[in-house]
């Protein structure tokens with residue numbers, strides 16, 4: 001049982017990291033197609049997330065907090081808010097969403113180039 005909890009937590013950390021990093025790299029001015037892609041991704045993520053009880057709760061959360069796709073900032077803040085809703089349910093600390101813009105980096109060449117400019 002303890003082993004399963006550890007694996008579930010690892011999966012959660014990895015998943016949140018991927019999700020927040022994707023949102024931090026989402027276009028500042030997304031096209032309609034990009035907005036649709038993100039919305040679909042999030043709904044499919046909620047549908048296919050391999051921890052069943054987590055996915056069930058997350059799908060309910062999406063009804064309460066529909067994915068925000070109008071900009072990078074809107075998407076990142078949305079990600080922070082839904083993660084905080086999960087934190088709250090699990091009695092974890094609430095994260096300060098004001099600091100999220102500096103936290104998630106992809107480590108990709110493109111990003112490094114931008115920083116050098």
Ligand code: FAD
Nearest residue numbers: 009012013015016053054057058079080081083084086095
């Ligand atoms: P995590 O919550 O994994 O967070 C990792 C790091 O992200 C933190 O250390 C912090 O630096 C940062 N962070 C924290 N909050 C935020 C935020 N709001 N915005 C941005 N960054 C933040 N586990 C269960 O036991 N039951 C569930 O029902 C459940 N549902 C889940 C649903 C989803 C969609 C996901 C992705 C995970 C779910 N998990 C669930 C796993 C759980 O959320 C945690 O990932 C896991 O418990 C490990 O927690 P942690 O304390 O290491 O930090």
